[in-house]
Amino acid sequence: MPRPLSKDECNKLCRRCLRECRQPENVLLLECPRFLKRPFKSPAYRFNQLDLFGE
Numbered sequence: 667m668p669r670p671l672s673k674d675e676c677n678k679l680c681r682r683c684l685r686e687c688r689q690p691e692n693v694l695l696l697e698c699p700r701f702l703k704r705p706f707k708s709p710a711y712r713f714n715q716l717d718l719f720g721e
Contacts, residue, residue, distance in 0.1 A: 670686065670688065671688040671689075671690065675688075675690065675691055676688035676689060676690065676691060677689040677690065677691055677693055677694075677695050678691075678695075679695045679697075679698060679701065680695070680698075682703060682704065683698070683700075683701050683702055683703065684702045684703070684704060685700055685701075685702050687700060
């Protein structure tokens with residue numbers, strides 16, 4: 667079984683989809699019948715530690 671693709675390795679259309687079926691980046695997809703867009707516009711998440719206690 668092939669390993670699942672990460673968000674960086676997948677197609678541009680697949681990056682915007684909520685489903686887990688991902689196509690490689692070198693595949694040109696014009697449309698996908700299973701495409702499920704995000705119900706909201708999410709910014710790039712930052713997982714930095716919050717500065718709660720000062721420096």
